[in-house]
Amino acid sequence: MDLGDVSLRFIADLLAERTGQQLTEGRVWRVGTALSGIFRKRGISNVEQLVCLLDQAEEKALADEVVEALLNNETYFFRDPAYFKVLAELILPTLRRARAGKRKLKIWSAGCSTGQEVLSLAMVFAEQQEQWADWSIEILGTDISGQAIDTARRGRYSQFEIQRGLGVNRMLNFFEETEQGWLSTDRVSRLVRFNRHNVLDQTPSSGPFDLVMCRNVLLYFDAATRERAFRRLHEGLSPDGWLMLGAGETVVGQTRQFQIEPGVGGIYRPVPQEGPAFGAPHEPSSETGAALPNSVEGKREFTVP
Structure with a gap:
């Protein structure tokens, strides 16, 4: 064909x-x-x-x-582990300092497929539980696929799915084996909610978000549609928020709405909009947070006890 x-x-x-x-x-x-x-x-x-x-x-x-x-619903737990290293060692510590007054974080995983990325995020918070004591954490996962969202809401995965990206310790700490598969436990499931949503539509009303993950979604769009998606992602982010794209995606030559985070691939910061949205990205600000080496690559409110 x-x-x-x-x-x-x-x-x-x-x-x-x-x-x-x-x-x-x-x-x-x-x-x-x-x-x-x-x-x-x-x-x-x-x-x-x-x-x-x-x-x-x-x-x-x-x-x-x-x-x-x-629709391509390919996903697995802790996909691209280097991104989660950046998340744990750079992005979350920076946000924790910036939000220390409010002690509240909002995260949006756009194009979350069957939920593994969102639960991976929840596991990071659960593993840092002492650092997030008494914080309100909201993690929203959205996808255009109704079937994928149904799977994500169930939080149940086959033996094959659970082994993709998870070691034995995380499997046993955050999932319970049942006759129907591995079911996510309350330690992570209470942090997350899933809604059906197209990233091209109006951003979720629970925003703005401190972190948006939109990985391996934009590569399926043409240039005009990507520009529209970037506008939506920018609308959904806090002015000092963070955007994480997939390994094969970039803002370079695509949009002026985001700037590259120096020294860290796939991580971007929003730029205040005063002109056309399309074109080469702005040069990064000298005030961005510390960077790691290049080799390191629906809403539920939860208060960490």
């Missing part, structure tokens, strides 16, 4: 319209596999037949199924 095919282009346009994501040539290979379950369920054998069904006005539910199937 290729994007020159009329039926495949129909599917690509549907995905872009509903989510903003682009079905690029590099993602075409997985379309057949992603839609195979729908093919079996509907008794059809190819994309052309699927498009014929989608063209019927009463098949709105089918369109939802197709979009869900095409």
